[in-house]
Amino acid sequence: MASPYASEQPVYIKDPSGRLGPSGMTQFNFPYTPTISTIANANYSSYDPTHSNFQQRAFEMAANAEISLTAPYVVENDEQGEYLMNALRFFRGAMKMNFGQNDPNRGLPPPILRFYAYGIYENVPVLIRDFTHNLDADVDYLELSSGARVPVVSTLVMSLTTTYAPKNVREEFTLQGYLSGQLKGNGYV
Secondary structure (H helix, E strand, O other): OOOOOOOOOOEEEEOOOOOOHHHOOOEEEOOOOOEEEEEOOEEEEEEOOOOOOOOEEEEEEEOOOEEEEEEEEEOOOHHHHHHHHHHHHHHHHOOOOOOOOOOOOOOOOOOOEEEEEOOOEEEEEEEEEEEEEOOOOOOOEEEOOOOOEEEOEEEEEEEEEEOOOHHHHHHHOOHHHHHHOOOHHHOOO
16 A cells, blocks of 8 residues: 655655565654654663761763653544555554564564664664554544544654664764764764
């Protein structure tokens, strides 16, 4: 099925592996502007010197960035409703591994997706940690040709965590490259 949002939107998530293709999509274009929040933090160990008034801190590591998305979704017709249904399968499927004796790829972990937003986030490797879509009581529902009923207004909420291959970090990452923006297309947040 062709996307009603076929043109690339400023915010989207894609599955470069193609493993989520049976959901009806390999890329989800957010049709309406989502709220994006990023949490970046660093971990420090504390050392407690005897007879001291203050603890000392030692840097351990910078934690992977966590990205939170809250995206409105409006369904005006059958095509947009089916796109929403495919998106729900896409996002839920992105949190599952291949499994079952009849799955030729059984044992593969959930796919690493790529997140893009406004030229700020480019090619960011992410995993979906959680996904929420409510079926609220106080909105109208549209019956699709498939028989499903979808809310005409709803919200998609998800938490993404960045993930990087150790080899890529070891061979590509430098603080200078990161601060100068040279690593932007490599997905470093």
